[in-house]
Structures are given as C-alpha cells and as structure tokens.
Amino acid sequence: MRGDKWRMRLLARLALVGWFGLALLVLAVLARHREQAPVAPVQPIDFPHTVHADRLKLACTFCHTFADRSSRAGVPPLATCMACHRSIAVERPEVRKLRGHVERREPVVWQRVHRLPDHVHFTHKRHVRAGVDCSACHGAVAKMERTKRVRPLTMGWCVTCHRARGAPTDCATCHR
Amino acid sequence: MTAGGRSVYALGTPVNLTLLKSVLPLVLCIHFARLGVMAGGATAAVALDIFGTPDRHRGLAAAILKRVAPGPGTVALLGLTAVLILLGVQFGYPPLAPSGPFWAGTLTPLLAGLALLSLYRRLLRQGRGMPLRASCGLAGIALVLVSSFLLCCGSGLLVMPEKWPLLEPVPMLLLSWSGTARYLEFTCLSFAATGAVIILLGERTAEPEDARFPRRLGGGMALLFMLAWPPVLLFGLFNLPAIALSGAVWLLAAAALVLAAILALQLAGALIKTEKRRALPILALFLALFALWVLIDHQARENALDEASRGGLDAVLTSAPASEKKPAAGMAPAVVEGKAVFERICAVCHRFEVRLVGPPLDAVVPKYREDPEALKAFIRTPVKRDPAYPEMPKLPLTEAEIEAVAAYLLEKAAP
Numbered sequence: 001m002r003g004d005k006w007r008m009r010l011l012a013r014l015a016l017v018g019w020f021g022l023a024l025l026v027l028a029v030l031a032r033h034r035e036q037a038p039v040a041p042v043q044p045i046d047f048p049h050t051v052h053a054d055r056l057k058l059a060c061t062f063c064h065t066f067a068d069r070s071s072r073a074g075v076p077p078l079a080t081c082m083a084c085h086r087s088i089a090v091e092r093p094e095v096r097k098l099r100g101h102v103e104r105r106e107p108v109v110w111q112r113v114h115r116l117p118d119h120v121h122f123t124h125k126r127h128v129r130a131g132v133d134c135s136a137c138h139g140a141v142a143k144m145e146r147t148k149r150v151r152p153l154t155m156g157w158c159v160t161c162h163r164a165r166g167a168p169t170d171c172a173t174c175h176r
Numbered sequence: 177m178t179a180g181g182r183s184v185y186a187l188g189t190p191v192n193l194t195l196l197k198s199v200l201p202l203v204l205c206i207h208f209a210r211l212g213v214m215a216g217g218a219t220a221a222v223a224l225d226i227f228g229t230p231d232r233h234r235g236l237a238a239a240i241l242k243r244v245a246p247g248p249g250t251v252a253l254l255g256l257t258a259v260l261i262l263l264g265v266q267f268g269y270p271p272l273a274p275s276g277p278f279w280a281g282t283l284t285p286l287l288a289g290l291a292l293l294s295l296y297r298r299l300l301r302q303g304r305g306m307p308l309r310a311s312c313g314l315a316g317i318a319l320v321l322v323s324s325f326l327l328c329c330g331s332g333l334l335v336m337p338e339k340w341p342l343l344e345p346v347p348m349l350l351l352s353w354s355g356t357a358r359y360l361e362f363t364c365l366s367f368a369a370t371g372a373v374i375i376l377l378g379e380r381t382a383e384p385e386d387a388r389f390p391r392r393l394g395g396g397m398a399l400l401f402m403l404a405w406p407p408v409l410l411f412g413l414f415n416l417p418a419i420a421l422s423g424a425v426w427l428l429a430a431a432a433l434v435l436a437a438i439l440a441l442q443l444a445g446a447l448i449k450t451e452k453r454r455a456l457p458i459l460a461l462f463l464a465l466f467a468l469w470v471l472i473d474h475q476a477r478e479n480a481l482d483e484a485s486r487g488g489l490d491a492v493l494t495s496a497p498a499s500e501k502k503p504a505a506g507m508a509p510a511v512v513e514g515k516a517v518f519e520r521i522c523a524v525c526h527r528f529e530v531r532l533v534g535p536p537l538d539a540v541v542p543k544y545r546e547d548p549e550a551l552k553a554f555i556r557t558p559v560k561r562d563p564a565y566p567e568m569p570k571l572p573l574t575e576a577e578i579e580a581v582a583a584y585l586l587e588k589a590a591p
Binding site for chain 1: 336337338339342345346349403406407409410413414417418419421426429430433434436437440441444448483484485486487488489491492493495519520523524525527532533566567569
C-alpha cells in the first residue's frame with residue numbers, strides 16, 4: 001500500500017517535469033525555426049547603409065537602379081562600388097575584401113534580407129512610381145549598420161496598406 | 177504627418193524613455209498581478225456561491241472575496257496603475273498615445289467592474305439577493321476582463337510599428353493574435369495565482385478539518401492553470417513579429433518555463449503532503465513569474481522599436497510630393513536634362529556645399545563662369561588639379577550630356 005502511494009506521487013511529479021520539459025523542447029524548436037530567416041542576416045561584406053545612404057547622402061536608386069523601372073530593385077554590381085572604392089577607403093579590411101572579389105572576378109553573394117514566397121507577385125516599379133517611399137516598406141535603411149528587415153511582409157501588411165490607400169485588393173493583384 | 181519637421185512617430189525624449197524603461201514594467205507587473213488575482217478570486221467565489229452549498233461553501237467564498245476583492249484602497253490603486261500605464265505609453269511612445277476612446281474603453285469597464293465586485297462582496301457577506309447577486313459578480317468579472325483584454329491588445333501594438341499609421345483608417349488592427357495570446361497568458365497566470373491565495377486562506381484557518389477543502393480547491397485550480405500556461409506562452413512567442421525576437425527573449429521565456437515547472441512541483445506538493453505550510457513561498461514564486469512575464473514583454477518591445485523600424489512610418493499614407501518629380505517651373509530644358517545627368521552620375525562623388533569624394537562644387541565651379549568651354553573641356557577629359565583629392569575618372573558622357581550638365585552646374589552653383 002505504502003509503496004503504491006509513493007510510486008503514484010513519483011509518477012505525478014515525473015509527469016509534471018515531462019510536461020514542462022516538453023514545453024522547453026518546443027520552445028527550443030520554435031527558437032530555431034524563427035531564427036532561420038533572421039531579420040538581419042550576416043553579409044559576406046559588412047556593407048553599411050549608414051555610411052553610404054546617411055553620411056554620403058547617396059540616393060537609394062543610385063545603387064538600387066531598377067527600383068523605378070522593374071519589379072526588382074536590384075542589388076548593385078561591384079562596378080558601382082568600384083567607381084569610388086578604386087581610390088576611397090582602400091585600407092579598410094571590409095573594402096579590401098571587396099577589392100579581393102573584384103580582382104578574383106568572384107561575385108559577392110549577398111544574403112537576401114527580404115524574400116516573398118514565389119506565389120506572390122510584387123513589383124517595385126508600381127509602388128515607387130506611385131510615390132511610395134522606400135522607407136514606408138523598408139524602414140530607415142540609412143540608419144542601419146547592417147541591413148535589417150523591419151516590416152513583416154505578411155499578406156495582412158500588404159492588404160491593409162492597399163486598403164488604406166485605395167490600391168487594388170482583389171486576390172489576382174498579388175497572386176497569379 | 178510631421179509636426180514641426182519632427183516625425184510624429186519619433187519616440188519620447190530620453191528622460192521619458194528612461195522613466196518608461198524602469199517604471200512602466202513595474203507598474204504593469206503590479207497592475208496585472210493585483211487585477212489578475214482579483215478576477216481569479218472573484219471567479220472562484222462566484223463558482224462556489226452558485227454551485228456550492230450555502231453552509232459549507234459560502235463562508236469560503238466570502239473569505240476569498242474578502243481577501244481579493246476591492247475595498248476602496250484597491251479600487252484607487254488599480255485605477256491609478258491603469259492611468260499610469262496609459263500615461264506611460266502616452267509620454268514614452270507618443271505615436272501610440274492612447275486615443276480618447278481607448279482611455280474610455282479601458283478605464284470605464286475597469287472601474288464599473290470594480291464597483292460591481294465590491295457590491296457583490298457586500299451582498300455575499302449579507303447572504304442576500306441570490307440570483308441578482310451572482311449576475312452582479314459575473315458582470316463585474318467580465319468587465320474587468322474586457323479592460324485587461326484591451327490593455328493586452330494595446331500593448332501588443334507596441335511591437336508592431338507598421339500598424340501605427342493605419343490604426344486610424346483601420347481600427348480593427350487593434351486586435352491581434354499576439355495581443356490575444358498575451359491576454360490568455362495573463363488569465364492563466366492570474367487564475368493560477370488565485371489558487372495560491374486560496375491555499376493561503378486554508379492555511380490561515382484554525383481548524384485542520386476546514387483547511388482541507390480550500391487546499392484542494394486552490395491547489396487544483398493553481399495546478400490546472402499552471403499546466404495550461406506553457407502552450408499559451410508558446411502560442412504568443414509564435415505570433416510575435418520577427419523584429420521583436422532576440423536571444424534574450426528566448427532565454428527569458430526558458431527561464432519562465434523553468435520557474436513555472438518549479439511552481440507546479442510545489443503546488444503538487446501542497447496537494448499531496450497536506451501537513452506542511454507552503455502558500456507563502458508559492459505566492460512569492462508567482463510574483464517572480466509575473467515579473468518575468470512582464471520582462472519578456474519589455475524585451476520584445478525594446479527589440480522591435482529601434483530607430484530603423486520606426487523610420488518611414490510617416491511615408492506609409494503619403495506619396496512623395498509631385499513637385500520633386502516635375503521639373504521646377506522656369507528651368508531651361510538643358511538645365512533640367514543636366515540635373516538628371518548630375519544626379520545619375522556626378523552626384524556619386526560631388527555635392528555643391530560639402531566635400532565628398534571630390535571637392536564641393538560651390539567652391540570650384542564659379543571660376544568657370546567666364547569660360548564655360550573650359551568647364552566642358554574638363555568634364556570631357558578630367559585632369560589632375562588638386563593633390564588633396566583622388567583623380568576624377570573620365571566618364572562615358574555624350575556631348576549633349578556634357579553640354580547639359582555644364583549648364584546645370586553654372587546655374588546651380590553659388591555665385
């Protein structure tokens with residue numbers, strides 16, 4: 001009798017520990033899953049928008065040349081960088097890396113910060129031409145030491161802005 | 177959407193921010209812990225009142241209410257903490273300054289609910305007006321919970337800056353899964369903590385016989401809601417926007433789960449081994465858990481609201497002024513064309529007022545006023561002039577573009 005009771009209590013405690021252990025496990029999996037698309041991925045070259053877009057006041061479209069004429073904004077080719085970095089800041093380690101790539105003719109593989117699923121049709125051209133500022137969707141990029149995704153890119157986000165601004169909200173606008 | 181050139185989405189002054197960072201979480205903790213125990217206690221009391229037998233259970237119900245339900249002091253405290261929370265947001269996060277309807281929507285149900293609960297307490301003690309009494313209690317609980325739900329949803333908005341500019345056209349954005357999860361977490365925690373208060377009541381009674389029922393009731397209630405809490409916490413983290421997450425958030429959440437596990441073991445102990453007194457340590461653990469919960473929230477908010485993520489909110493509902501795209505009236509066509517060339521090519525290295533890669537144009541262009549041909553010649557084939565600057569490269573410009581950009585420079589540069 002006594003042993004039975006004792007065993008029951010032990011079992012109850014084990015079940016409790018198991019339940020919270022399971023929760024911790026799920027937490028760990030969730031953490032891994034959510035960090036898989038980090039908001040600010042590490043880039044092969046530590047490119048600071050702070051220096052180029054804030055201090056030098058370069059226009060966004062100087063580097064992202066296709067934003068107003070194509071669906072993609074485009075990340076600049078190394079030639080754009082070299083217009084300046086042939087002679088500027090050449091001693092900085094990150095700029096050395098950049099020049100190393102150019103000398104070896106090896107493209108820099110920038111990590112994507114924003115990525116919509118394939119089934120979504122998005123175009124920069126329409127938004128930029130309608131006068132939507134880059135910052136409405138990308139935040140204050142000029143203040144970012146490392147490029148960071150600050151908007152959720154969910155359907156709700158697209159659609160609420162469309163509704164508030166009177167842009168089309170039927171499914172075929174974004175899904176085709 | 178700017179006021180005096182400053183973005184309306186700028187955060188408060190540093191003084192306000194420091195205030196907020198230290199005081200707001202504390203006030204939130206006090207408010208939610210106290211309010212939560214009250215809602216939970218009132219629920220337990222009403223349930224006992226309705227389903228229990230008058231002689232056996234009404235005494236306990238009255239004792240619970242006496243401990244948790246509002247006297248004038250508590251009403252004042254809870255009203256004050258609610259006002260402080262709203263004021264903290266108003267000054268610390270001016271862009272989210274609660275609107276009139278939000279103030280009314282949170283404070284009115286809170287105060288009405290508290291009033292109904294104290295009325296219920298009086299009626300219960302006198303043992304009068306049964307069907308009316310219970311509905312009075314239930315309505316009080318519902319109102320208090322509505323107020324908490326609104327506060328939780330409002331605080332959920334703080335990690336979603338992208339919604340701020342759209343709240344006025346689309347008020348439904350106030351509701352979110354993240355805010356709902358926060359509310360459910362609050363409910364679980366507070367009903368569990370109420371269980372601990374009921375255990376304490378049992379331990380305070382003189383007769384060991386009388387202590388058994390409250391201990392079972394309180395322990396069972398606390399354990400049940402403690403077990404329900406982890407899934408709700410995980411649901412909340414699942415729904416937190418990516419910008420609000422960080423290593424610190426995950427670590428705090430893990431710590432909260434460990435603390436909750438310890439609590440659950442203590443509660444199980446209280447249910448099994450009835451002779452030892454455990455209520456006070458359990459209540460202390462609950463307070464720590466509330467504090468951790470508020471800290472997770474605080475950390476998420478700090479992560480989500482940096483300068484970069486708040487940037488651009490002014491631009492969501494506005495379009496760039498058309499004047500920027502249309503050439504200024506009165507500019508000669510060549511100058512307009514030259515401006516475009518300048519912005520596309522020259523502006524990489526030159527500004528008019530400041531040194532960039534090349535010298536400030538206001539300093540070097542005026543000397544060509546007498547001889548525009550020399551300016552064009554230089555642009556066509558640059559030569560090294562000033563050793564303080566790198567050499568200007570030869571650019572792939574057409575003769576027409578050179579003509580245009582020279583005209584623009586001479587027009588725009590300082591005299």
